[in-house]
Amino acid sequence: MVSQNIVVKNKSGLHLRPAGLLSQIAQKCQSEITLVKGEKRVNPKSVLYLMAAGIMCGDEITVECEGSTEVEDLQTILDAINSGLGE
Amino acid sequence: MKIRNVERPASRGIAIGKAYVVEKQELIASGYTAGNPQEEIKKYEDAVNAVADSLETLAGDNPIFAAHLELVRDMALAEGVKTRILGGSNAEQALSDTIDEFRMIFEMMDDEYMRERAADIQDIRNRLMCRLKGMEETSFDGIQEEVILIARDLAPSDTAKLDLNLVLGFITQEGGVTSHVSIMARNVGLPALVGVEQIMEEVATGDEVILDAVEGAIVLNPDGETRAQYREKQEKFRKREQELESVSHLPAVSEDGHKVQVCANVGSLDDISLAVTKGIDGIGLFRSEFLYMDNTHFPTEEEQYEVYKKAARLCEGEVIIRTLDIGGDKALPYYTFDKEENPFLGWRAIRISLDLRDVFKAQLRALLRASAYGKLCIMYPMIISLEELQEANQILTECKEELIREGKAFNPDIRVGMMIETPAAVLNVRRLAKEVDFFSIGTNDLTQYLLAVDRGNQKIAKMYDSFHPAVLTAIRQIIDAGHEAGIPVGMCGEFASDEKAVQMLLGMGLDEFSVNAGAVAGVKYRIRSSSYRECTKLADDIRELYTIKEVMERLQ
Helix, strand or coil, rough: EEEEECCCCCCCCCCHHHHHHHHHHHCCCCEEEEEEEEEECCCCCCCHHHHHHCCCCCCEEEEEEECCCCCHHHHHHHHHHHHCCCC | EEEEEEECCCCCCEEEEEECCCCCCCCCCCCCCCCCCHHHHHHHHHHHHHHHHHHHHHCCCCCCCCCCHHHHHHHHHHHHHHHHHHCCHHHHHHHHHHHHHHHHHHCCCCCCCHHHHHHHHHHHHHHHHHHHHHHCCCCCCCCCCCCCECCCCCCHHHCCCCCCCEEEEEEEECCCCHHHHHHHHHHHHEEECCCCCCCCHHHHCCCEEEEEECCCEEEEECHHHHHHHHHHHHHHHHHHHHHHHHHHHCCCCCCCCCCCCEEEECCCCCHHHHHHHHCCCCCEEEEHHHHCCCCCCCCCCCHHHHHHHHHHHHCCCCCECCCCCCCCCCCCCCCCCCCCHHHHHHCCHHHHHHHHHHHHHHHHHHHHHHHHHHCCCEEEECCCHHHHHHHHHHHHHHHHHHHHHHHHCCCCCCEEEEEEECHHHCCCCCHHHHCCCCEEECCCHHHHHHHHHCCCHHHHHHHCCCCCCCCCCCCCHHHHHHHHHHCEECCCHHHHHHCCHHHHHHHHHHEEEEECCCHHHHHHHHHHHCCCCHHHHHHHHHHHCCCCCHHHHHHH
C-alpha cells in the first residue's frame, strides 16, 4: 500500500461539484482507495461518502491506495486534488 | 388582507400577481410485499438507468445535473439499496431508507452549504421514486398565466422544467439564501423570499399575492389601496434599477462637472472579477486577509505574488492592496495569538507586520514584484504614529533594494498610502500626509475609536453613528490635510455608500468612494444627479452643526 498526505485548497471544501469530479476520477482507478480525515475513512469512488466526510478547505487528509496500479493511482488522485477540481 | 414580514430577501424585487402553489405528490414508499430480491434489484436498476439517461441530457452544460448524475449512479447508494432488498425490503422502501440515512448525515453537518445539499439528495430520491412508481415528476402544466410560484422548496429538476416567462417571483417555505432557488432567482433577476414558514398552509392557488423582496414582506389578498401602493413602489423600483443600470458604466461626474472615482472593496480574486463588470474606476481596497486565513501557513512570497499578479491583471484601474489587517479577534489556523482583554486595542494590523518582520517582507516583496504587471498600490492599516509609517516605508525600501540586487522587476514608483482610522492619525494628519501618496479613510474603525463605542456591543449599538459631528469633523480634516499636501483622499468604509452621506462627502471634497460592488451603481447615480456646488454648501453648513439630530435634519 502507498499513501501520502495532502492539503485540500478548494474554498468551500469538497462540496457537490468537486466531490463529483473526484469520484469520477477515482472510479477510473483500479486500486482500493481510501481518504482519511481524522477518524473518518471514506471510499472516494462514492460521491455520497466523499461529501459526508465533510472535507473542508485547509484540511489535511491522507490518500491511501492499494492494488497493482497503486503508485499511478495515488499520483492521479493527488494531482486531481491539487488541480482544484474544476474550481 | 394579511401581511407577513420576512427577513433577508433571497433575490430583490417586487411582484404582484396570482399564487400558484406547487403541490408535490407525496412520494411515500408503498408497503407492498417484496417480490423476488433479484426482481426488486432489477426494478431499482432500471429506475437508475432511466433517471441517469434523462439527467445525461440535462447535464450537458449544467454542472448541477452533472453532479446529480454522479449521485444517482453512486455506488454507496446502490450498495445500501441492494443490501436492504436482500434483507427483505421492497425496492421503494429500500431506496427511502437508504436515502434517509444519508440525508440525516448531511442535515447534521456543521456547514450551512453542506446541510442544504440534503435537498440535492432528496431530489435524487424523488426522481428515482417517481420512476419506481411509474409516475410523472412534478409538472407545471397547470400554469396558464403569469404567477408567483409558491412551493415547499424547488429542486434543480423542478426548475429545469419551468417556463420562467410565466413566473413573476418565488416564495418557498424551506431553503436559505444559498439554496438552489435563491441562486437561480438572483441569476435571472426574479424576486424571491425563502424560508417563509407556514406559507404553504396560508396560500392557495389563485390567491392574490404581493411579494416584496426589497423590504421583505408578503401581502396576501391585498385591498385596493395596498395594491395601488405596491404598484407604485414596484414602478419606482423598476425605474431606479433601470436608471442605475444605465449610469453604472458612465463616469462619476456631478452635474456641474466635478469628477471623482468610484471603486470597489474586495476580499478575493472572484470579487475583483465581479467588480470589474460593474463599471468601477479601480479597486479602492483589496483585503489581503483571505490569503492568511484560508491557509495552513503564513502565505509564502510566491503564493502571494501569484495572487497579486492576477489581481493586477484583472483590473485595468489602480488596485490598492492593504497589507495584513488582522488581530486577536480572528484566529489563524497555524498561529496562536495570546488571549487579549481588548483585541481592538491590541496586537493587530501594522503592529503585527512590524513585529513579524519576515511575514511583512514576504508580503511587500510579493506586492512589489506583482507591481510590474499592473497598477498596484500598497496601503498600510491602523497607523497611529509617524514612526510606524516611517518604519514600514523603511522596510519597503529594503525590499526594493533586495529586488534590484536580485534583478527582479517591479514598479519603482509604486504608490504607497495609509488608512486613516485611528484618532492619533487624525490629529497628526498634516504631518503624515507628507510621507504618503494617498489616504484612505476607514470609517468603520475610525467611528468606533473616535466615539469609544464597540461596534459589536448590542447595548450601545445605537451610539455607533458615523454622522456624529466629531466623526464628520475628522473626515473633513483628513480631506483638507490631504489636499493641502497634494495627495488624493479616498474612503473605504461603509459610510462611503451610505445614501445620506454621499452628497455631503462629495461636498467635502472626497476624491474616491470605495464601496461594495453592489453599491457602485447607486453611488454613481447619486453623484451624477448632484450639483457639486450645492454639495459644497451642504458640507459647509454641516460644519456648524453639533448634534446628530441637526445633521440628519440638514441631510433630509
